[in-house]
Amino acid sequence: MRQVVNPPNPYDKYSSEFLGEPPKAKLEIYEETTTRSMISKSYNGPGKHRLTVNCYRGCIHACTYCFARRYHEFLGYGAGTDFETKIVAKVNAPEALRAELKKTREKIELLEFSFATDPYIPIEANYELTRKCLEVCLDFKIPTVIVTKSPLVTRDIELIKKLGAGVFFSIPFLNKESSKPFEQFTPIPDARFRAMKKVSDAGIETGLALAPVIPGYNESQIPGLLEKAKECGATRAFMSMLHIDSDSIEKYFVEKTRAHIPTKAEKIINTMKRERNGRLQHRTFAERNTGGTKQWKAATELFELHFSRLGFRKFERPRNEPPEETTATQGSLF
Numbered sequence: 001m002r003q004v005v006n007p008p009n010p011y012d013k014y015s016s017e018f019l020g021e022p023p024k025a026k027l028e029i030y031e032e033t034t035t036r037s038m039i040s041k042s043y044n045g046p047g048k049h050r051l052t053v054n055c056y057r058g059c060i061h062a063c064t065y066c067f068a069r070r071y072h073e074f075l076g077y078g079a080g081t082d083f084e085t086k087i088v089a090k091v092n093a094p095e096a097l098r099a100e101l102k103k104t105r106e107k108i109e110l111l112e113f114s115f116a117t118d119p120y121i122p123i124e125a126n127y128e129l130t131r132k133c134l135e136v137c138l139d140f141k142i143p144t145v146i147v148t149k150s151p152l153v154t155r156d157i158e159l160i161k162k163l164g165a166g167v168f169f170s171i172p173f174l175n176k177e178s179s180k181p182f183e184q185f186t187p188i189p190d191a192r193f194r195a196m197k198k199v200s201d202a203g204i205e206t207g208l209a210l211a212p213v214i215p216g217y218n219e220s221q222i223p224g225l226l227e228k229a230k231e232c233g234a235t236r237a238f239m240s241m242l243h244i245d246s247d248s249i250e251k252y253f254v255e256k257t258r259a260h261i262p263t264k265a266e267k268i269i270n271t272m273k274r275e276r277n278g279r280l281q282h283r284t285f286a287e288r289n290t291g292g293t294k295q296w297k298a299a300t301e302l303f304e305l306h307f308s309r310l311g312f313r314k315f316e317r318p319r320n321e322p323p324e325e326t327t328a329t330q331g332s333l334f
């Protein structure tokens, strides 16, 4: 059981600290009943944007490196354990998405289920909001891609097949031991690979999101991750560097890294700082995915070498044509 720990919320005028032992962090589910917009637009480089759908706010998976933590601060919550345990379910998400698509369908080239939370956090098993939103996408013939760390996605294989969506599995570590310091509450890597195989075997296109690469920690796992993904049927892959873009995320990541992996923490922090000219945070979008050292260049080349050797293809977003049939395949989608 975790104890409550949240970095000061920059949107609050005051912050407080516990005197003595902080209380235990308990899972709390809140239902948001009046969500008006389900499609979020996020900046994806000059002149580009991504359209994402998130049926929940906060994420039980609780990856310590998660850049979505800062979105919880907009709600007045903390980016630490609040993000992991105060979860908001947008219970009218399917109706809101349907209403929105009635007005915007023609402008939608691709919807991504991910970004601010994992679409298959454990409470999705009960709420089925992601599932119902995918059904809406099927009705509107929307090209769709899902990014998840959860085998719960296999529940929706038949629906995803009909929709012609692709599924990316986010797996940055090869085994439980290397995942644990950063992903204490996610399904273990083997469970994600098994789910990837099951989804691929069903004829759905799958991919590996090798993200984040944490400089000084998991670069050496790049070939093994690509090989394992290939064995599990993945045909697409991308990698990206650890994204830290706020003081809260930096504080939480550093604290948790020091607590969970004390013997390697300083090496990881210092290696990351070397990539960012002495900082942990990137300052621009262009800087976000690029390291400044030869070590990062070598990691990129390692990825490219094994990516080509194993015959992977890139994630291409978006395509301009909507699918012609309800059961459209999205071979060129991602």
Ligand code: SF4
Pocket (backbone or CB within 6 Å): 059, 060, 061, 062, 063, 065, 066, 067, 068, 115, 116, 117, 118, 149
């Ligand atoms: S699964 Fe994704 S959204 Fe959830 S905590 Fe991890 S990185 Fe963040």
